Amino acid sequence: MFRIGVDLGGTNIAAGLVDDNYKIVDRESVKTNVPRPAESIIQDITRLVNVLRGRNNLEEKDIEAVGVGVPGTINEDTGYVEYSNNIRFENVPFIELLSGMISIPVYFGNDANAAALGEYYAGGYNVKSFVMITLGTGIGSGIILDGRLIKGINFAAAELGHTVIKMGGELCTCGRRGCFEAYASATALIRDTRRRMTSEEYFGEDAAGKTVLWDLCGKDTDNIEAKHVFDAVKLDDKLANELFSDYTDYLAEGIANIINILQPELVCIGGGVSKAGEMLLTPVKEKVARLIFSKNSAKNTEIELARLDNDAGIIGAAML
Amino acid sequence: MFRIGVDLGGTNIAAGLVDDNYKIVDRESVKTNVPRPAESIIQDITRLVNVLRGRNNLEEKDIEAVGVGVPGTINEDTGYVEYSNNIRFENVPFIELLSGMISIPVYFGNDANAAALGEYYAGGYNVKSFVMITLGTGIGSGIILDGRLIKGINFAAAELGHTVIKMGGELCTCGRRGCFEAYASATALIRDTRRRMTSEEYFGEDAAGKTVLWDLCGKDTDNIEAKHVFDAVKLDDKLANELFSDYTDYLAEGIANIINILQPELVCIGGGVSKAGEMLLTPVKEKVARLIFSKNSAKNTEIELARLDNDAGIIGAAML
DSSP states (O other), X not given: OEEEEEXXXXXXXXXXXXXXXXXEEEEEEEEOOSSOOHHXXXXXXXHHHHHHHHHTTOOGGGEEEXXXXXXXXXXXXXXXXXXXXXXXEEEEOHHHHHXXXXXXXXXXXXXXXXXXXXXXXXXXXXXXXXXXXXXXXXXEXXXXXXXXXXXXXXXXXXXXXXXXXXXXXXXXTTSOBSBTHHHHSHHHHHHHHHHHHTSXXXXXXXXXXXXXXXXXXXXXGGGOOHHHHHHHHHTTOHHHHHHHHHHHHHHHHHHHHHHHHHOOSEEEEESGGGGXXXXXXXXXXXXXXXXXXXXXXXXXXXXXXXXXXXXXXXXXXXXX | OEEEEEEEOSSEEEEEEEOTTSOEEEEEEEEOOSSSOHHHHHHHHHHHHHHHHHHTTOOXXXXXXXXXXXXXXXXXXXXXXXXXXXXTEEEEOHHHHHHTTOSSOEEEEXXXXXXXXXXXXXXXXXXXXXXXXXXXXXXXXXXXXXXXEOOOTTSOOOOGGGSBSBTTOSBOTTSOBSBTHHHHSHHHHHHHHHHHHTSTTTOSTTGGGTOTHHHHTTTOGGGOOHHHHHHHHHTTOHXXXXXXXXXXXXXXXXXXXXXXXXXXXXXXXXXXGGGGTHHHHHHHHHHHHHHOSOTTOSSOOEEEEOSSOTHHHHHHHHTO
């Protein structure tokens, strides 16, 4: 039996036809083009579902479910998307609207939870407890215990990005100071990089000679990406090494926190930053090992890089 | 059917006969008298079980289970207590030794988890997801989701006390800097109080006139207790007010973290510090409400003071 997963993002609405082996066998997407009315976005989701059905000669009864990962707060009790900044939804009766247009059972969930679910099912991890941390613009996360998503009383659980690691520290988008997201997201790394590059030590006439980061960003700090820092580390750039060391410190603190709380079998790191690969994973694992409470336990939580790419969001949505 | 719960502490071994309504119907205890051999402590546990049986005319078959809450790291797979600082156990084959002396099924678990379980069952909370935070010498905690303890892969989960809220901050007993326990335990409050009292502002010839804390502790900072701070707040003492405000800040950050991660139905605050009652709970609730991510959700996690006293440890042990 097939399912259809829809990853409703701020930029694209990406849909995939997912088979029983968690493989995407066909896919289609359109631009999200926010802001526009919720009805119009939901019409596009319907259209994507119908395109995938038509192209694969499937009737509605051949599709077990349509699941949509939404970048915001959803309420499974009411079927409403309560709030989404990315797609400008506020109190949208999402399930009612979508199920009015499709005769297939319709489900929705938070997009980070969907991505965790997709990574968990399609990644081939043989574990029962699993925490996914997605390092990108923000920090998304999902917690799976005994094979089930932890959603919390209001479906807003697993906001690991919004746990404080440095009280009174950097201001977070959520309004709190010192959140994990404000230190360990790609955005935070970029902010810190820009800040250091424009500090007295690395700014000025002979700045380019002091760090390759100035070359890598084309002499414009507006162009800085997390990748530039990792590239500069490979060139043994002093400033980049310092930034990278701080960044892995932050990441390790956040990961050690969730390990001390849940001791899952696996913590999986995904998102754009995770593309740095082993050069990121190795120091993070070493630092986490020094920070966790159960240093001497026979077994401890493993830490790995995500195996799937962006497809986790679509596959996970299909599993909602 | 009865069960027997044993709270194996650093000072006392307290056992209770627990009925089906989670009531302790008889109890007995002896001093722990550490250090002494594990075998000798386990003999005392057996003796307590037999005293409770004898006094209540119960045969071994009338007791469903004996559960022991251990202040340390246990391994349910091996039946070993891997490590306990309080009772000086290291790799003790606890279950083997105890079940060699009693013909009743024997269980064990971490004492903080047992206390959470006891509070959850005997406290009459009508919730499925529950986090208990015990504020004492350290910070103990237990997490119950869908009515079951979260133990983690190595039975060492729910160490909320050892999650960092202020990276690089105060040194914690676990070796990490900035742990929740190093800011929100009674010990931390006492440390901060002592530090401020002996600072230039509050120390010296006319010190007693500057804060009532000097009177409350009998002019000796070695005597300071958390209760003195709360008593001084009631007298509107300036220094105590500042210490109390900082303390509730720390407590709120740690509680907001666990809410953002798990969104349980209830967070329950127990331990010596919780005896401060509403004067503690009210500001903590206000501060947490400002810090949580899901400020606008229809439902949010409730925060309450623990309903049981120290009996939670015995009752919970019986439920292990």
